[in-house]
Structure formats: structure tokens, C-alpha cells
Amino acid sequence: MAAVLLRLILLAVGMGAVEIGVSSALIDGSPVGWLLVLLVGLPLIVAGSAGFMTQLLGGAKQKGSTDA
Numbered sequence: 001m002a003a004v005l006l007r008l009i010l011l012a013v014g015m016g017a018v019e020i021g022v023s024s025a026l027i028d029g030s031p032v033g034w035l036l037v038l039l040v041g042l043p044l045i046v047a048g049s050a051g052f053m054t055q056l057l058g059g060a061k062q063k064g065s066t067d068a
Helices: 002-028 031-058
Strands: none
Touching: 002 031
16 A cells, blocks of 8 residues: 555656646746756656556466466
């Protein structure tokens, strides 16, 4: 449960950073906004979603086992 909560927090913080950065970058042309998007927001989104993707795409750990 703690791992799922951590991944959701990473996703939420990453999406928030992207939203803040994109709005300032597109409206004001701010390079700091682009840095916020590219160096903070997107890596956090990837880190948060990678945890879910590995579990979804990983399949069974051993042949013949099930993840119940």
C-alpha cells in the first residue's frame, strides 16, 4: 500500500510541476518554466508511472504461478 501511495504522490507532484511549468513557459516564454517541465515534471511522471507499468507488464514471476 505504501508503494502505491508513493507512486501516486510522484505522479501528482510531476503533473503539478508540468502544469505550472507549461503555463509559465508558453505564456511568458520563461526558460525556467521549461526547465521545470523537462527536469522536474517529466522525470517524476515517468518514475511514478514506471512502477505501475512494471507490475502490469511483468507477468508472473515463475512459470505456472499466478499473481493473486
